Amino acid sequence: MRTTFRGLKKALSALMLLSASLVLAAPVAAQSSIPQSLIDLQDAFRNVAKRVLPSVVEVLSTSVIHQTAPQFPNFPGFPNFPNTPEFRYFFGPNFQQQGPQPKTTEKVEGLGSGIMIRENGSTVYVLTNNHVVHGAQTIQITLNNGRKFEGKIVGTDPRRDLALVSFDAKSEASKIVLAQLGNSNDVQVGDWVLAIGNPLGLDFTVTHGIVSALGRHGGPNKDSMDTYIQTDAPINRGNSGGALVNLEGQVIGINTWIATPNGASVGLGFAIPINEAKVPIDEFIAHGKVTYGWLGALVSNLGETAARELGLANNKGSFIPSIFEGSPAQKAGILPGDFVTSINGAAIKNTDDLVQTIGDLPVGQQATFKLWRDGKELTKTVTIEARAKESLVDKMRLWPGLDVVNIDDTVRSQLDLKKSVQGVVVAQVEPNSTADVAGLKADDVIDKVNGHLVHNLGEFYRWFNSNPNEVNLSFVRQGVHLSIGMSP
Structure with missing residues (x-):
């Protein structure tokens, strides 16, 4: 079938008109299909990422572990017996190694995140988790622009799982961008948040979610004094020490741990509130460690029935079943069976609340305790002392x-x-x-x-x-x- 020139010209003209109409209509259709609120949210995410990413760093810690390699006797045809459960099951758990035991050296690397929070001349301070740098012989700090620096531990706090690392920025000092620290007391459930860090080695990753809950307790650190911000923003290994930020680009938490059945993020991430993380920074710089207040008593929560048996109106507070000899509690006249309801006028909700309150009190301060004993309210003044080392506490009666x-x-x-x-x-x-x-x-x-x-x-x-x-x-x-x- 042949097409005449005149017919082809008409067809091309019609096609050009159709194309022009589509080009003119396309932007209108795209614009109307995306609600302005989503565009505004996208812009907010972009702005936060641009503002915060330069203040987040990668923290690479290296430890060298020296250990003795297992050496077993040689039998014909079996020169190297393995140290496996099956081998020990067969020969017995007390099978003795013979001959010299060679020593091996293993280099272990750990990857985490951190945020630059303060500078003094060319010295820059990075806040991260204690478990990111614990036991490290060397620390490497990598900036968002790829520059690498040698880091040094300034101070660590295992109880809060926090650490402060410094590095000399040298010629890069003028380019350092410090994170803006927010007020975690203003955080509410449902707030949008972004998590920024280096999950699984994927450097400077940004994920988003909301604040799922506040005041969470628990985690891998049984001695932790922290309450945590819970978020569903995806957090994985390598995010530890990174920033949890609000839509104003302010750091409201330090991403610390996740709850997971399989090692990967399932939307249960936990961050140390930044107000709690701020507490030890000055002590890190001045002393290299944090000194906690100490009461010197065992504490526990009470059930409602037990509270009634003690003549209490409710079980909000902290119960003291035992006291260490020579402790601040004993010196102040606190007795076994006392129930603490407030310290310095602030209500004590439970045992975790009491432990955190005591820990935050300055050493030497006189604290006013309201407590119940045998159905009566009493007031005791306790002079807070420095927390003793665990090894010393274990020896106290x-x-x-x-x-x-x-x-x-x-x-x-x-x-x-x-x-x-x-x-x-x-x-x-x-x-x-x-x-x-x-x-x-x-x-x-x-x-x-x-x-x-x-x-x-x-x-x-x-x-x-x-x-x-x-x-x-x-x-x-x-x-x-x-x-x-x-x-x-």
Whole structure:
């Protein structure tokens, strides 16, 4: 089929008109399909990324581990026996190595993130997590522009999982961009946040999400004093020490850990609030470490039933079952069984709240404690001391060093106690405590204290503290009645 020139000209003209109309219409269609609110949000994300990325760094730590390589006897045809569970199962767990044992050296690298927060001349300070640089022999700081510097640890704080690292920026000093630190007390659930760091070695990655919850406790550090900001912004290994920022480009948290069943992000990330992270910075620079306040007592939370037995209106506060000898608590007259409800006028919600409040108090400060004892509110003034080293605390005598619980239906069933048995049950005895040395054991049923029958926690502590010099306990162990005396 042939096409005439005139027909082709008409067809081309029509096609040109159609194309022109499409070109003119395309921008209008694209514009109308995207809500302005989304464009504004996109612009906000872009602006935050541009502002914060230059203040985030990559932290590469290197440790050298020296260890002895296993060496086993040689048998014909088997010159090198492996140190495997199967091998030890076959030959027995006490199979002895023979001959010289060669030493091996292994270099271990750890990758994390950090934020530049302060400078002094050409010295730049980077805030990161303690676990990112713990045990490092060398530290390398990489800026967003690719420049690398040797880092030095200024100070570490294992309890808060924070560390401060410095480097000499030299000729780059004028180009350093410091992060703007926000106020984490203003953060609310539902706020947009961006997480910036180096997840899985993918440097300077930006992810987004919201604040999922506030005041979370827990995590891999059992001694942690932190409460955490929870976010669903994707965080992975390598993000540790990086920035969690709001839409104003302010750092509101230090990304620290994730909860995950498989090692990858499942939307459960946790960041140290920046207000808590600010606390140790000056101490790092001045002393290289952080000094925490210390009360010198064991503390625990109470259930509602136990709180009622102690004559409390509710269980908001922190219970003190035992006290260290010579501690600030003992010097102030705090006794086992006391229940702390406020410190310096600030309400104490639970044990974590008390531990954090005490830790933040300056050493030497006199703190006012409101507490309940035997149904009455008391005020005690405690002079806060520096937290003792764990090795020293372990050697201090603990009074009395036991936890007791009421006998409810569950306890009665577990211990197979008859209905006629009354008293309180020893739930736990602390090793090397006064109670441990005296011979008390878990599951002992204490029915008398200083000659008085006891039926619940309130009565137990009332009579326990009635004689400041000696406590006599009558208890039942496996059907046998026994008694002991203890002195503080």
